[in-house]
Amino acid sequence: MVKYFPPPYRIKMIEPIKLPSVERRNQAIKEANYNLFNLNSEDIFIDLLTDSGTGAMSDKQWASLMVGDESYANAKSFYRLKSVVTDLTGFSEIIPTHQGRAAENILFGYILKDKPHSFVVSNQSFDTTVGHILYNKAYPKDLVVQESKEIDTTLPFKGNMDIKRLRELLETEHQNVSVITMVLTNNAGGGQPASIENLREVSMLARQYSIPFFIDASRVIENAYFIQQRENGFREKNLKTILHEMFDLADGMWMSAKKDAYVNIGGLIALNNKTFSDHLRDRLILFEGFPTYGGLAGRDLEAMATGLSEAVEGDVIAHRINQVEFLVNRLHEEGIPVVLPAGGHAAFIDAGKFLPHIPPNQFPAQALAVELYLQGGIRSVEIGSLMFGHQEGDRFIPAPLELLRLTIPRRVYEKAHFEFIIDTLLSIKKEKDKIKGYEITEESELLRHFTCKLRPLD
Numbered sequence: 001m002v003k004y005f006p007p008p009y010r011i012k013m014i015e016p017i018k019l020p021s022v023e024r025r026n027q028a029i030k031e032a033n034y035n036l037f038n039l040n041s042e043d044i045f046i047d048l049l050t051d052s053g054t055g056a057m058s059d060k061q062w063a064s065l066m067v068g069d070e071s072y073a074n075a076k077s078f079y080r081l082k083s084v085v086t087d088l089t090g091f092s093e094i095i096p097t098h099q100g101r102a103a104e105n106i107l108f109g110y111i112l113k114d115k116p117h118s119f120v121v122s123n124q125s126f127d128t129t130v131g132h133i134l135y136n137k138a139y140p141k142d143l144v145v146q147e148s149k150e151i152d153t154t155l156p157f158k159g160n161m162d163i164k165r166l167r168e169l170l171e172t173e174h175q176n177v178s179v180i181t182m183v184l185t186n187n188a189g190g191g192q193p194a195s196i197e198n199l200r201e202v203s204m205l206a207r208q209y210s211i212p213f214f215i216d217a218s219r220v221i222e223n224a225y226f227i228q229q230r231e232n233g234f235r236e237k238n239l240k241t242i243l244h245e246m247f248d249l250a251d252g253m254w255m256s257a258k259k260d261a262y263v264n265i266g267g268l269i270a271l272n273n274k275t276f277s278d279h280l281r282d283r284l285i286l287f288e289g290f291p292t293y294g295g296l297a298g299r300d301l302e303a304m305a306t307g308l309s310e311a312v313e314g315d316v317i318a319h320r321i322n323q324v325e326f327l328v329n330r331l332h333e334e335g336i337p338v339v340l341p342a343g344g345h346a347a348f349i350d351a352g353k354f355l356p357h358i359p360p361n362q363f364p365a366q367a368l369a370v371e372l373y374l375q376g377g378i379r380s381v382e383i384g385s386l387m388f389g390h391q392e393g394d395r396f397i398p399a400p401l402e403l404l405r406l407t408i409p410r411r412v413y414e415k416a417h418f419e420f421i422i423d424t425l426l427s428i429k430k431e432k433d434k435i436k437g438y439e440i441t442e443e444s445e446l447l448r449h450f451t452c453k454l455r456p457l458d
């Protein structure tokens with residue numbers, strides 16, 4: 001049994017939340033056409049939709065907002081952020097953006113400019129990254145280790161790149177690979193980390209074939225924590241040292257600061273190559289803003305700098321991983337099928353296994369998401385055939401797994417909230433055979449899960 005340790009902070013300000021009445025929840029989900037993205041936040045008790053930008057800032061971060069320098073050009077807040085990021089990463093060229101996908105727009109728009117039909121090879125590109133790769137007429141190629149798809153295989157680094165497949169690909173196709181990336185941790189694959197050993201091998205191959213190697217560092221401090229805890233030889237090293245070892249292997253990084261920098265909005269790119277970074281700045285001015293603010297206010301830069309400095313101290317990250325582990329392990333002990341081991345930012349329930357009577361084309365994870373809302377006012381997110389399934393002629397092609405993601409916002413919920421989530425799932429488990437599937441009544445051509453309308457089947 002994983003022990004839940006007290007958080008390394010106490011509460012100074014609160015935001016009231018309320019469990020709406022059963023009648024209101026029934027009404028609200030109907031009004032939302034059974035799509036939880038359409039629910040108003042006021043109708044939600046515990047919101048586990050995402051960990052992106054939903055965390056609580058610290059007192060020092062809030063104080064940082066007040067000293068934000070709002071000068072258009074060369075504000076001192078930029079130089080503070082630059083010095084923090086350089087100190088953490090070793091990279092000297094720092095480019096702020098308003099969030100992760102803005103960094104992707106700047107970076108991939110430049111890297112892929114003259115390389116249509118090339119490959120962006122990754123352990124597993126996140127969906128906004130995939131969007132930018134395709135938008136630039138290139139192709140994502142994911143080579144995450146096979147074990148990443150096996151929910152019960154408890155390996156420490158299920159976010160690793162499959163080195164054998166990478167080597168084989170590069171032997172025959174290296175001239176068609178425009179960039180290699182590692183997403184740390186692997187959001188699309190359950191928040192699983194990669195090891196330094198794996199990063200070293202990726203880096204060696206990238207250097208052997210002179211292909212740029214970038215890290216998607218959105219949750220890189222969580223990844224560094226997993227390396228410290230799980231990889232031989234790292235127990236005694238602090239997170240900053242581990243981050244340096246990771247970034248020394250890469251040519252650069254980009255990040256959505258809405259995760260490990262503990263801010264509600266922000267992003268950045270960091271690298272060493274001055275010429276390369278000047279090209280990125282040209283695009284930054286076009287799409288985001290002047291190079292020293294990049295689509296953010298001076299106060300946002302300050303909050304990001306403070307958030308990163310605090311996160312790398314490690315105790316807040318350790319508590320967060322402990323929370324996720326507690327939730328995942330309790331669900332596992334209670335016989336609810338979950339992806340193992342616990343990743344960094346969410347628990348993933350295998351709804352396909354939990355509700356075997358609902359076929360993939362009736363969206364078992366969505367059915368569970370609706371039930372979790374109806375019974376507990378809890379919003380979660382389907383990561384299954386509603387998100388990734390599609391029709392090929394008459395044939396329905398399901399997602400590889402029917403997952404329900406319970407994503408944990410940073411520093412927001414307490415142990416009692418987790419107990420409530422577990423109790424609600426246990427009460428659902430008792431009558432789970434009665435849960436019915438859903439059909440889509442209206443959908444958009446792209447990314448249908450955000451806006452589609454659904455109907456319960458009789």
Ligand SMILES: Cc1ncc(COP(=O)(O)O)c(C=O)c1O
Nearest residue numbers: 052099100101126128187218256
């Ligand atoms: C791994 C990863 N990369 C990129 C992004 C995109 O970042 P943003 O939502 O800030 O645009 C996300 C967001 O969830 C992410 O998890």
